[in-house]
Every structure is written in structure tokens, then in C-alpha cells.
Amino acid sequence: MTENRPAQRIIMHIDMDSFFASVEVRENPSLKGKPVVVGADPKGGKGRGVVSTCSYEAREYGIRSAMPVSTAYRLCPECIFLPVNMQLYKKTSANVMNIMREYSDKFQQVSIDEAYLDISFIGSYDNAESVGREIKERIFHAEGLTCSVGIGPGKVIAKIASGMNKPAGMTVVRPDAIRDFLDPLPVDAIPGIGKKTKVRLEKHGIVTIKDLLGCDIQELKDAFGKHGIMMHRLARGIDDSEVREKEGQKSIGKQTTYPEDVSDTSILLSDLSDLCENVQNRLELRGYSCRTVTVKIRYAGFIDRSKADSFLHPTIDLTVIYEKAKDIFTDLYDERPVRSLGVSLSGFDSAKSRQSRLDDF
Ligand SMILES: [Mg+2]
Known part of the structure; x- marks a missing residue:
């Protein structure tokens, strides 16, 4: 990589682990190790509404976020179902975000429990890894919560990376390891490729990101329009979208x-x-x-x-x-x-x- 371009980008994505459920467990340690579901009242299986978050123990029963709470109840009636306490999560989120914010002026919160940091200025992936560790420790120390960190040359890779070793994981994808990282992943690891697109791609024999990479761009464009070009770019690891607080939003x-x-x-x-x-x-x-x-x-x-x-x-x-x-x-x-x-x-x-x-x- 000797091409003449500005210093390498280093982007970090931080994602709190099963955030709402973890906050509830922190507030009530007797819930520790138990399957906890935060969301609508299941009303003995007749409740409407969905699961907001669930603990990793609840996931072992097949429970997932956004699943109807009635389904979650069917999967595990002995789960502990808790209502959403948004005020508490927001307060916790603000504390956590304030810690992250200290590490870069280029900071972008994307949801209550997720943010990107552009830390290119620290110069190396080794430094980036230490920063990642430090942020994890500080958040744990201050709030008693774990998060997972992904570090890579762009937002998409950083985001995929943070999801790789949950909970409390840290995954660093250095620029020379992009192919090893992306190639074996299923196509829907790329944000923006949903179930429908995945199925359509599978019909063309495209299952992994490597398959996608081997595709003819024109064919992808014909089949998926602009989205096809974007998919191919991301499969190549090309992603220069900026980390910035959405203050363009006025x-x-x-x-x-x-x-x-x-x-x-x-x-x-x-x-x-x-x-x-x-x-x-x-x-x-x-x-x-x-x-x-x-x-x-x-x-x-x-x-x-x-x-x-x-x-x-x-x-x-x-x-x-x-x-x-x-x-x-x-x-x-x-x-x-x-x-x-x-x-x-x-x-x-x-x-x-x-x-x-x-x-x-
Ligand atoms: Mg999360």
C-alpha cells in the first residue's frame, strides 16, 4: 500500500451489548445469568408488541429483538419479561456516549447504544486497539456495562467487526486483512443487504461476499440498479463515508x-x-x-x-x-x-x- 494518498483511515464502531437488558441486570443483579426480555408485556402469550432487547441467555432460546413478544413467550415462558424503562436507558446512554466522545471530535452516535469514532489521527491500528480497550474498560468501570468494538478502515467494516465477537468483543480489521475478513461472510453481513436481496442473490449463486466480488458489475447493476453498484463497492471494502454527527440535520x-x-x-x-x-x-x-x-x-x-x-x-x-x-x-x-x-x-x-x-x- 504505497499509493499516494492521505494517511489511512481508522474507524471505530462501538456497540453496547444487549443494552436495555444489560442495564436492567445491572439495576437488579439477581437477574444475572437469567433469560431477560425487555419489551412489551407478553400477557401470558397474548400480549401484542415486540421484544426491544433480550439478554444473551434469552437468545439461547431463539429469542431476538423485534420478535413479537407473544413468540418470545412461547419460546421461553420462564423468561423474565420487563417493561421498557426508556428514561433509565437514555440516562445511561448519555453517560456512555460522553465517554466515547472524549476520544475523537469526529464522533457519530447512530442510535441509543451505538456510535462511530474516526480515530485516524492516532496513526496506527495498534494504537487504535489500545484506545478500543481503554474505552471498553472505562465504560465498564463507569456504568458496569460491556460493549463490543470493531475497528477498520471504513464504517461498514467497523460495524461488521463489532458484531463479530459479541459480547465484550473486539475485532480489528487492518487494511491488509480486509479480504480475509470480508470474503467468507454471507452477503447479508453488508448493511443494506436484507433478506430479500439475499434470496435474489442466492438465485444467482451468490452466497458470500467473495461471490459478490466476483460478479460482473454490469450484471449487478442491471439486476439491482444503483444498489448493485453500492453492494459491489462495499464487497470490495470501498467505503469512504464520513463519521460525522448528523448536525447537517438542523x-x-x-x-x-x-x-x-x-x-x-x-x-x-x-x-x-x-x-x-x-x-x-x-x-x-x-x-x-x-x-x-x-x-x-x-x-x-x-x-x-x-x-x-x-x-x-x-x-x-x-x-x-x-x-x-x-x-x-x-x-x-x-x-x-x-x-x-x-x-x-x-x-x-x-x-x-x-x-x-x-x-x-
Ligand atoms: Mg447494541
Whole structure:
């Protein structure tokens, strides 16, 4: 690898192990070693809703995230089923993310329990491995939770790597080992290749990433369009997408579209409150406060009205946000039937204090 290009990229993906379930076990150590399922109430097998997370012990019964909780109950009625305690997970997540954030300015949280770090600046994969170890230890020490770390030259490889040795794993894919790492994996190890695509590829005799690599690009393009080209690029290990906090995202919004137009103010206000809760949750998760609330009403006939209003001081308080949204709504609403209702927050302020990052590498 002597080509003339900037220093090698080193990307780390960190994924907390069975996050919700692990937090529950930490809170209640008597659950340790037991099959724990966090999610909807199974109601003796008649419950609706899905499994949010389950412990590794529960996985041994075939239970998985996103599985209907009734199925999980059937697989293991003696599992310990717990409700989702989102406030607790969010608080824990914020602590964990703050630790990770210290290690690079190029940080991207992708969900409540997962993040990427671009640590190219530390110069070598050996250093990267030590950083990975240090982050794992710090998270364990501070929160009593394990995570798995993947390190590689791009986000996709790092993400696949973090999933390789769960729980508490660490997998490092150095640039000269990309082929050994990727070749034997099934095609759906590549994010974005789902079950459907996998089945279609199998019909063409393509099972592993190596098979994919051997494919004619034109044929892939004909069969899968742009997606085919992307698959082939990823199979080659080409992935230069940047690690960056989605601050290109300048607002957090959510809207409800009604199957039938709604004219009942109490329904609209109650939905407005739900929408505020949704966006406020996501605001808090990102560690921001906001200055501006926007309410958008779409009346029947696709007539849009929207209005924004700002606070004197940035806030994350749900009551404050809802009161503002209600004022705007009251001002906008003229009692015509409503097709959809939306709330968005903008004017972000970083509520988190960025601590010094490690410059010692
Ligand atoms: Mg996870």
C-alpha cells in the first residue's frame, strides 16, 4: 500500500451489548445469568408488541429483538419479561456516549447504544486497539456495562467487526486483512443487504461476499440498479463515508398523518402532545437543547400552514416545548378539517460540555 494518498483511515464502531437488558441486570443483579426480555408485556402469550432487547441467555432460546413478544413467550415462558424503562436507558446512554466522545471530535452516535469514532489521527491500528480497550474498560468501570468494538478502515467494516465477537468483543480489521475478513461472510453481513436481496442473490449463486466480488458489475447493476453498484463497492471494502454527527440535520421533526381528516380539537391537542414528546425525546438523546418550535398543519386539500416561535433561552423541557407548540397551534388552527399535524424543533444548542479529548496519542 504505497499509493499516494492521505494517511489511512481508522474507524471505530462501538456497540453496547444487549443494552436495555444489560442495564436492567445491572439495576437488579439477581437477574444475572437469567433469560431477560425487555419489551412489551407478553400477557401470558397474548400480549401484542415486540421484544426491544433480550439478554444473551434469552437468545439461547431463539429469542431476538423485534420478535413479537407473544413468540418470545412461547419460546421461553420462564423468561423474565420487563417493561421498557426508556428514561433509565437514555440516562445511561448519555453517560456512555460522553465517554466515547472524549476520544475523537469526529464522533457519530447512530442510535441509543451505538456510535462511530474516526480515530485516524492516532496513526496506527495498534494504537487504535489500545484506545478500543481503554474505552471498553472505562465504560465498564463507569456504568458496569460491556460493549463490543470493531475497528477498520471504513464504517461498514467497523460495524461488521463489532458484531463479530459479541459480547465484550473486539475485532480489528487492518487494511491488509480486509479480504480475509470480508470474503467468507454471507452477503447479508453488508448493511443494506436484507433478506430479500439475499434470496435474489442466492438465485444467482451468490452466497458470500467473495461471490459478490466476483460478479460482473454490469450484471449487478442491471439486476439491482444503483444498489448493485453500492453492494459491489462495499464487497470490495470501498467505503469512504464520513463519521460525522448528523448536525447537517438542523431540525428534529415528527408528523402524524390521519387516515381520515380530523376536526376534533381535543384529538389534535392530544396528538400535538405526543408529537412534542417524540421530538423532545430525540432532542434529549442527542444532548441538545432547542430555541425554536415549529408547528405545521396540513388541512384537507393539501393546504399547508406553519408557524415557528422561539424561546428566549434554549430548552429541553417537555412542558415548555408543549406549551409553546400549543400556543402556535391555537394561533394557526382555524377549525378546518386537518389532514396532518407536525412539530419540529430547531435552533440547537449543544447541552453537552465537550470534555478535552485525549491528545496523548
Ligand atoms: Mg447494541
